[in-house]
Amino acid sequence: MNTYQACLKSHANCVVCSDSNKNPYSLQLKFTRMVDNEVTADYLVDRKHQGYTNLLHGGIASTLLDAAMTHCLLSQGIEALTAELNVRFHIPILVGDSVQVIGRLLSQRRGIYLLEATLLVAKQVCVKATGKFIQPKGGVIHRELSV
Secondary structure (H helix, E strand, O other), rough: OHHHHHEEEEOOOOOOOOOOOOOOOOOOOEEEEEEEEEEEEEEEOOOOHEEEOOEEOOHHHHHHHHHHHHHHHHHOOOOEEEEEEEEEOOOOOOOEEEEEEEEEEEEEOEEEEEEEEEEEEOOEEEEEEEEEOOOHHHHHHHOOOOO
């Protein structure tokens, strides 16, 4: 099993969590491991990520949830790919809101992982997701780009 830091190297260009020097378009979230099966990060909703006027775009919300689940696995040295993502939108998130992003591992069996993630504003659940992740045989797929 890899360490969290080793796993992050394979994730270095991520649109959610990479440093701006690796990906200038990254949201630059910094996930922290809270307990063995949980990670959290904070995100301040920027105007450039809105869908409807003054509301966080649903695709960005879904991306934050997926990233939280991914980091939950990475924090345990597990590199896996999203196989299924089910998102439930409860309350709109506004531009300027401070969002707590939480990812939690629920169960695992034979390289299949079930996780959940939540976006909270002022401790109120706004968006919630469950996801199924798989660990491909031979590890996460790494391909070189042809230019």
